[in-house]
Amino acid sequence: MFNGKNVYISGGRTGFLGTNFAKELLSRGAKVYVQSLHKDKQSFWKANTENVTEIICDFSKSAELPEGIDYFFHCAAHTSGAHEMATNPVAQITENVFINSHVLDAAAKAKVKKFVFISSSAVYPEYERPLKEEDAFLDDPPGNYFGPAWMKRYSEKLAEFYYKWYGMEILIIRPSNAYGPYSSFDLIASHVLPALIRKFVEKQNPIEVWGTPDVVRDFIYIDDFVRGVLLAFEKTSGFEVYNIAAGSLQTIGEAVENISELTHYDGKYSFNSTKPMTIKQRKIDNTKALNVLNFSSKISFREGLEKTINWYKSTLS
Numbered sequence: 174m175f176n177g178k179n180v181y182i183s184g185g186r187t188g189f190l191g192t193n194f195a196k197e198l199l200s201r202g203a204k205v206y207v208q209s210l211h212k213d214k215q216s217f218w219k220a221n222t223e224n225v226t227e228i229i230c231d232f233s234k235s236a237e238l239p240e241g242i243d244y245f246f247h248c249a250a251h252t253s254g255a256h257e258m259a260t261n262p263v264a265q266i267t268e269n270v271f272i273n274s275h276v277l278d279a280a281a282k283a284k285v286k287k288f289v290f291i292s293s294s295a296v297y298p299e300y301e302r303p304l305k306e307e308d309a310f311l312d313d314p315p316g317n318y319f320g321p322a323w324m325k326r327y328s329e330k331l332a333e334f335y336y337k338w339y340g341m342e343i344l345i346i347r348p349s350n351a352y353g354p355y356s357s358f359d360l361i362a363s364h365v366l367p368a369l370i371r372k373f374v375e376k377q378n379p380i381e382v383w384g385t386p387d388v389v390r391d392f393i394y395i396d397d398f399v400r401g402v403l404l405a406f407e408k409t410s411g412f413e414v415y416n417i418a419a420g421s422l423q424t425i426g427e428a429v430e431n432i433s434e435l436t437h438y439d440g441k442y443s444f445n446s447t448k449p450m451t452i453k454q455r456k457i458d459n460t461k462a463l464n465v466l467n468f469s470s471k472i473s474f475r476e477g478l479e480k481t482i483n484w485y486k487s488t489l490s
C-alpha cells in the first residue's frame with residue numbers, strides 16, 4: 174500500500190513518533206517527505222538523509238504543501254510530560270492549534286488522499302473503566318489536561334469537518350503512553366519511561382521518582398504502535414478513530430523495578446510525592462483495534478524496556 178507512494182511526515186525530522194514512522198515507511202518503499210534535515214541531529218538521519226525529500230516549511234506560521242503528496246502523517250506537536258502538564262499546560266495549546274489547523278488546511282488543498290492525525294489518550298475524561306473511542310466527548314478532561322485535551326479535541330473535530338467538506342480521508346489515532354528509540358530523554362521535559370531509563374543508566378544515586386508508585390499507565394512499545402497505526406491505515410477508509418494501546422497496565426512502581434533490574438542498578442531510589450504528578454490512572458480500551466484490525470501488541474513491557482535501554486546506551490548515553 175505504501176510502495177511508491179509520496180508520504181509526508183510532519184515531525185519526521187526530530188520527533189519521536191515521526192522518526193519512527195519515517196523509518197518504517199521508508200522500509201515499505203514509500204517516498205518520504207520531511208521538514209528540512211540537519212544531518213547530525215539524530216542517528217537515524219545520519220545514515221538516511223539521501224533517502225528522503227526535504228521540504229522547507231513552518232506549519233506554526235503558514236500552510237503550504239506541494240501537490241502530489243498521497244498520504245500525510247501528522248505527528249508534529251509541542252508535547253511534554255508531567256512537569257509541563259503540572260506547571261505550564263497552557264504551553265501545549267496555542268502553537269499546536271496553529272500547527273494542526275495549518276497542516277489540515279494545507280493537506281486538503283494539496284489534495285492529500287488520506288490524513289493521519291496523532292491525537293492523544295489525554296482527550297478522555299477521567300473514568301475508572303477502560304476508555305473507549307466513543308467516550309472522548311462525554312465529560313470534560315480532568316485537571317490540568319483540560320486545555321491541552323480540548324486543543325486535541327478541537328483538532329479532531331476540525332479534521333472531521335475537513336473530511337466532510339473536502340472528502341480527505343481522516344484517521345484519528347489516540348495512543349496510550351508510547352515509548353522507545355528516538356524519544357526525548359530530557360530529565361525534566363520527557364515522559365516517565367525515558368526519564369527513568371536515563372536516571373538509572375546514568376546510575377544517579379539516589380534516584381528521585383516523581384509522585385507515587387501506584388500510578389497506572391498503558392505503555393506501548395513504539396514498534397507495536399507504528400504497526401497498529403499502519404494496520405488501521407490499511408484497513409479503514411473515510412473518517413475513523415482508533416485507540417492504539419498495549420492492552421495491559423503497569424504501575425510506575427513496576428516500571429521502576431524492571432528498569433532497576435535491567436540496568437543492574439545497586440543504588441537507592443525513592444518516590445517524591447511533592448514532584449509533578451498527573452492523573453492516577455489511564456486505562457485504554459483496545460477492543461476496537463483487536464476486533465476490527467486484529468491488532469494486539471507483541472512486545473512485552475520488559476522486552477520493550479530492554480530494547481529502549483539498549484538503544485539509549487548505544488546511541489545517546
Ligand SMILES: C[C@H]1O[C@H](OP(=O)(O)OP(=O)(O)OC[C@H]2O[C@@H](n3cnc4c(=O)[nH]c(N)nc43)[C@H](O)[C@@H]2O)[C@@H](O)[C@@H](O)C1=O
Nearest residue numbers: 253254255293295363364365368382383384388449450451
Ligand atoms: C498520553 C499523555 O501522556 C502524558 O501524560 P502522563 O502519562 O501523565 O505523562 P508522564 O509520562 O510524564 O508521567 C506519568 C506519571 O509518571 C510519573 N513520573 C515519575 N517519575 C517521573 C519522571 O522522572 N518524569 C516524568 N515525566 N514522570 C515521572 C509522573 O508523576 C506521572 O504521574 C501527557 O504529558 C500528554 O502529553 C499525553 O498525551
